[in-house]
Amino acid sequence: xxxxxxxxxxxxxxxxxxxxxxxxxxxxxxxxxxxxxxxxxxxxxxxxxxxxxxxxxxxxxxxxxxxxxxxxxxxxxxxxxxxxxxxxxxxxxxxxxxxxxxxxxxxxxxxxxxxxxxxxxxxxxxxxxxxxxxxxxxxxxxxxxxxxxxxxxxxxxxxxxxxxxxxxxxxxxxxxxxxxxxxxxxxxxxxxxxxxxxxxxxxxxxxxxxxxxxxxxxxxxxxxxxxxxxxxxxxxxxxxxxxxxxxxxxxxxxxxxxxx
Amino acid sequence: xxxxxxxxxxxxxxxxxxxxxxxxxxxxxxxxxxxxxxxxxxxxxxxxxxxxxxxxxxxxxxxxxxxxxxxxxxxxxxxxxxxxxxxxxxxxxxxxxxxxxxxxxxxxxxxxxxxxxxxxxxxxxxxxxxxxxxxxxxxxxxxxxxxxxxxxxxxxxxxxxxxxxxxxxxxxxxxxxxxxxxxxxxxxxxxxxxxxxxxxxxxxxxxxxxxxxxxxxxxxxxxxxxxxxxxxxxxxxxxxxxxxxxxxxxxxxxxxxxxxxxxxxxxxxxxxxxxxxxxxxxxxxxxxxxxxxxxxxxxxxxxxxxxxxxxxxxxxxxxxxxxxxxxxxxxxxxxxxxxxxxxxxxxxxxxxxxxxxxxxxxxxxxxxxxxxxxxxxxxxxxxxxxxxxxxxx
Numbered sequence: 311x312x313x314x315x316x317x318x319x320x321x322x323x324x325x326x327x328x329x330x331x332x333x334x335x336x337x338x339x340x341x342x343x344x345x346x347x348x349x350x351x352x353x354x355x356x357x358x359x360x361x362x363x364x365x366x367x368x369x370x371x372x373x374x375x376x377x378x379x380x381x382x383x384x385x386x387x388x389x390x391x392x393x394x395x396x397x398x399x400x401x402x403x404x405x406x407x408x409x410x411x412x413x414x415x416x417x418x419x420x421x422x423x424x425x426x427x428x429x430x431x432x433x434x435x436x437x438x439x440x441x442x443x444x445x446x447x448x449x450x451x452x453x454x455x456x457x458x459x460x461x462x463x464x465x466x467x468x469x470x471x472x473x474x475x476x477x478x479x480x481x482x483x484x485x486x487x488x489x490x491x492x493x494x495x496x497x498x499x500x501x502x503x504x505x506x507x508x509x510x511x512x513x514x515x516x517x518x519x520x521x522x523x524x525x526x527x528x529x530x531x532x533x534x535x536x537x538x539x540x541x542x543x544x545x546x547x548x549x550x551x552x553x554x555x556x557x558x559x560x561x562x563x564x565x566x567x568x569x570x
Numbered sequence: 571x572x573x574x575x576x577x578x579x580x581x582x583x584x585x586x587x588x589x590x591x592x593x594x595x596x597x598x599x600x601x602x603x604x605x606x607x608x609x610x611x612x613x614x615x616x617x618x619x620x621x622x623x624x625x626x627x628x629x630x631x632x633x634x635x636x637x638x639x640x641x642x643x644x645x646x647x648x649x650x651x652x653x654x655x656x657x658x659x660x661x662x663x664x665x666x667x668x669x670x671x672x673x674x675x676x677x678x679x680x681x682x683x684x685x686x687x688x689x690x691x692x693x694x695x696x697x698x699x700x701x702x703x704x705x706x707x708x709x710x711x712x713x714x715x716x717x718x719x720x721x722x723x724x725x726x727x728x729x730x731x732x733x734x735x736x737x738x739x740x741x742x743x744x745x746x747x748x749x750x751x752x753x754x755x756x757x758x759x760x761x762x763x764x765x766x767x768x769x770x771x772x773x774x775x776x777x778x779x780x781x782x783x784x785x786x787x788x789x790x791x792x793x794x795x796x797x798x799x800x801x802x803x804x805x806x807x808x809x810x811x812x813x814x815x816x817x818x819x820x821x822x823x824x825x826x827x828x829x830x831x832x833x834x835x836x837x838x839x840x841x842x843x844x845x846x847x848x849x850x851x852x853x854x855x856x857x858x859x860x861x862x863x864x865x866x867x868x869x870x871x872x873x874x875x876x877x878x879x880x881x882x883x884x885x886x887x888x889x890x891x892x893x894x895x896x897x898x899x900x901x902x903x904x905x906x907x908x909x910x911x912x913x914x915x916x917x918x919x920x921x922x923x924x925x926x927x928x929x930x931x932x933x934x935x936x937x938x939x940x941x942x943x944x945x946x947x948x949x950x951x952x953x954x955x956x957x958x959x960x961x962x963x
Contacts, residue, residue, distance in 0.1 A: 329847030332914070333862060335870035347764040348663045425587075425753040431842075433754075433865030456862050456870035463863065467844060485911045487676060496672070539673070540907060542647075542666040553904070556912055566844070 317416045317465035320569045321472030327562040330474070330515075333460045334482055334558035337375035337391060338549050340452035348541075352549030364399075372400050373453045374408070374479040375557050379548040385534030389551050391521040393479040394506060402448070405477070408457075408559070411446045412473070415458035418466040431466060434459035457559065467566040474515075474560035481518045483556035488539045492531055501525060515560060523551060578760075578770040578950040582642035582698050583899055584877060585755040591640070591698045594731035594879035594895060595705040596776055597712070598691035598944070600648075605722030609961040612693070615723070616643065616955035618715050622708055629714060639699030639708050643956045644774050644946030649692045660960065662765055664903040665773070668943050675910040676917035681780055681939035689776055689942030691726055696774070696897070702730070729778050729942060731879030731895040740880060740892050741786050741937075743798050744805035747856075749876055750866055751842075758866030758873045759899045767960050770950040773903045775874075777896040778881070778942040784889045785935055793932035795820040797922040799843075799854030807843030811850040811931075818850075818930040850931060855922035858915050872905040872915075874898040893941070903945050 314322075321327040343351040356379050357366030367376050376398050380388035392398070395405045415437055420429040432440075434455025438447045447454040464471050481504060487496040504518040525532050536545045540553065584590055601608055618628055625636035650661035668674035670686045695712065697705040709728060716723045739745035750758050763769030786794070791802055796818060799808055806822040813819070823843065845863065846852060864871025876898045883891035900906055911917040919925070923934035949957040 331845060331847075334912075334914075336908070340869040343764075344762060349659075423751060423753055425751065430751070431865075434868040434871075435865075452869045455868040456864050459864050459868055459871075460862065463844075483912050483914065483917075485676070485917070488911065494672075539669055540666070540904070541663045543663075556908075563847070 314413055315417045315465065316569050317418075317461075317469060317471045318413060320470035321562070321564070323470075324472065324475070324562070326470040326568070327472045327564045329563050331460065331464070331561040331563055332482065332558050333457055333561065334556050335373060335452040335456050336553055337373055337377070337393075337481075337555040337557050338452075338553035339370055339373050341372065341448065341450040342370040343549075344450060348549075352547035355549050355552075356547050368399055372402050372448075372451060373557065374398065374403050375481075375552065375555070376400060376403065377548045377552055382532070384532065386545055386548070387524065387532045387534065389521075389523040389533060389548055391481070391548075391552060391555060392506075392519060393481060393557050394519045395479065402451075407446070408477075408479075410443065411441075411454060411458060412461055414441045414443055414446045416461040416465045416471055418468075419462050420466060431463045432459070437462045453557075460561070464561070464563050465569070468569045469566050470564035470568055472562050474562050476517075477559075478517065478519060479557050479559055480516060481521055481555060482516055482558040484521065485554040485556075488554050489545070489551070490537045490539055492535050492537075494537075497536060521555060579772060580642045580948060580951055580956055581640035582696050583759065583772065583875075583948075584698075585752060585759065585875070587752045589735065590733040590877065590879070591700060592733050592735070593639075593697075593699050593702045593705045594733070594897075595697040595702075595709050596689075596729045596731075596895065596897075597695040597697065597709050597725055598646075598689060598727045598729075599695065600692045600724050600726050602722040602724065607722050609958060611716075611721040611723050612643070612961070613954040613958070614719060614721060615695075615712055615715060616641075618711060619708060622711055627707075628711065629718075638701075638704035639697055641708060642696040642698075642774075642948060644694040644696070644948045645957055645960070646691050646693060646944055646946050648687075648690065656960070660765060660767065662768060662773070662903075662947050664907065665945055665947055668945070674940065674943065675907075676913070677920045678777075678779075678910055678916075678938060678940055681941050684941055688727070689729070689778060690944035694774070694776065694944065694946050696776075702732070705730075727942075729776075729881070729895060731881040734880055739894065740781050740783060741794070741798070743794070743800055743802055746876060746878065747800070747805055750873055754866045755875050757901075758875045759901060761901045764902075767957070768947050768949050771956075772899045772901065772948045774946040774948050775896070775898045775900070775903065775906050776942070776944050776946070777940055778893065779896050779938045780891065780893040780941050782935075782937050782939075783892060786937060789932060789935070792818055792820055796850060797854060797932055797935065799851060799856035799922065807856065808848075808851045808854065809846055810848045813928075813930060816929040820851075849924070850928075853919075853922065853924035855916075858919070858922060859909060861912075861915050872908045874900040874905055874909065893938070899948070 355366045355370045375393045377391040379386045423430045435449045437458040438449045486499045489497040503522040506520040507517050619641045625633045647667045697708045699705040759772045761768045801822040809823045866873040879895040919934040921937045
């Protein structure tokens with residue numbers, strides 16, 4: 311594959327790249343939160359047109375994870391989040407976008423530190439500034455900078471790199487104990503339903519791509535009565551739950567110094 | 571002292587390289603319920619502290635050495651509670667009281683018997699200075715001013731500490747080694763503005779962590795090194811753990827990372843060790859605290875700037891009561907929450923190690939408990955005092 315940088319080309323042979331690396335980020339979108347503030351951003355992410363079109367999802371949910379919230383008159387009753395790239399609707403949440411960004415970023419790069427004068431690894435922003443295709447990554451997202459920064463660092467260390475097979479974005483953590491019931495007790499983890507494993511997990515790695523959260527009937531309250539320990543607020547928007555969901559890509563890498 | 575910071579940040583945040591001022595005192599203050607005059611009271615305190623920094627002791631009318639301490643003012647979650655005259659939008663979203671009695675974090679729990687709100691007040695004063703006298707005098711002068719002028723404030727509690735001059739912590743390892751390089755610290759610290767009144771300020775987390783030194787010292791050196799992720803003597807990061815039967819042998823990176831291709835200088839390698847691929851090493855404290863190895867400007871890196879001070883509360887028959895005043899500054903408290911909440915970071919264990927361990931590996935120890943703690947918004951420098959605009963002054 312001629313356009314692949316040497317680090318990714320060397321990783322095409324799985325035997326060259328076996329060590330696991332996990333690159334993770336929160337599912338709640340960083341860019342819209344930085345621009346509008348957390349509360350307003352969370353409202354925008356759930357925005358619907360009068361005929362139910364998910365405009366907020368399309369415009370703002372851009373961390374390779376998208377959600378929808380089912381509501382009744384009192385507020386949210388059900389939260390569903392997916393990382394299945396084939397199901398994501400935002401134009402930057404695609405498999406092709408992820409691959410293009412990786413191919414652009416996995417090249418060696420060292421910078422001189424302004425204070426010490428010593429060489430150092432670049433930040434995500436600094437990597438993005440050097441990409442051949444400036445549109446392949448966004449500096450103000452949560453996902454892109456951390457992915458490209460890690461790829462550049464691994465390439466600089468001279469390691470073969472590949473995405474773990476099957477390539478996907480997976481749900482690796484849900485901090486369910488940060489959601490509190492009306493009695494101020496942590497929400498039972500059983501109320502979460504993780505599903506859609508990409509393949510049987512023979513290596514023990516979680517590969518869930520779908521998350522559903524609903525308070526069981528008979529509990530006497532709904533999702534809207536849960537409180538987030540992060541903000542002290544009742545659940546109004548999906549972003550308050552998405553910020554507790556961590557998603558990741560799995561990389562496999564080889565030893566340092568292998569790729570010249 | 572106050573030159574060691576970004577231009578807008580308050581004094582007491584030491585971003586430039588070098589040693590911390592040796593003495594630390596953290597004072598927690600509450601407003602008297604129902605009394606107005608909050609802005610006036612803070613203005614009076616801040617004015618007096620400014621005079622003291624210039625060397626003027628108000629009551630005695632004498633002069634002392636100027637510049638012996640720095641004072642930093644923070645606003646706690648309680649300050650923003652309904653009924654305090656502030657709009658709901660004024661409260662930073664992640665500025666909340668620490669949960670009590672459960673929590674407050676996934677694997678960092680309150681010590682038994684700790685009263686609610688220990689370490690949390692309407693406002694805090696972080697005092698750092700050249701010696702215990704300098705910071706103690708600033709605290710006592712504050713108390714005297716409140717009493718003499720009947721200001722509607724109470725100094726509810728104080729916590730002291732000191733910077734060690736050997737770069738090590740109570741557990742005998744190098745500490746603060748993996749802190750952010752100076753040129754990038756401001757990226758980790760400075761609040762971009764949500765809410766707008768704190769743009770250019772920061773957020774402070776204060777966690778007074780008791781360390782079970784008796785339990786720690788019962789562990790053999792190789793287990794301690796595996797839990798920390800560094801060689802105890804040299805401070806070099808571990809590269810791998812070798813095994814022989816049920817014994818483990820931690821191996822540090824060589825002083826010069828030969829064969830690693832184009833990598834930064836040795837000092838950089840020491841400060842910011844690479845991932846190793848060894849799951850035992852990756853479960854150590856230094857790796858769990860910085861899983862993504864990202865620069866501070868990278869949102870998902872969850873980087874925070876740490877500025878801790880040790881403490882010793884005395885020694886009794888059960889051993890020393892000691893620990894660390896963990897103080898961190900971050901642009902959003904969300905980042906500390908993520909570090910202490912995510913299972914693969916420090917949410918999964920109290921200090922380091924892994925639960926699904928192999929023979930010879932240490933069980934993740936319950937080493938640290940919380941004796942006090944609170945989150946505070948630290949607005950940028952302002953006149954007549956930081957955050958005055960928030961109070962309509």
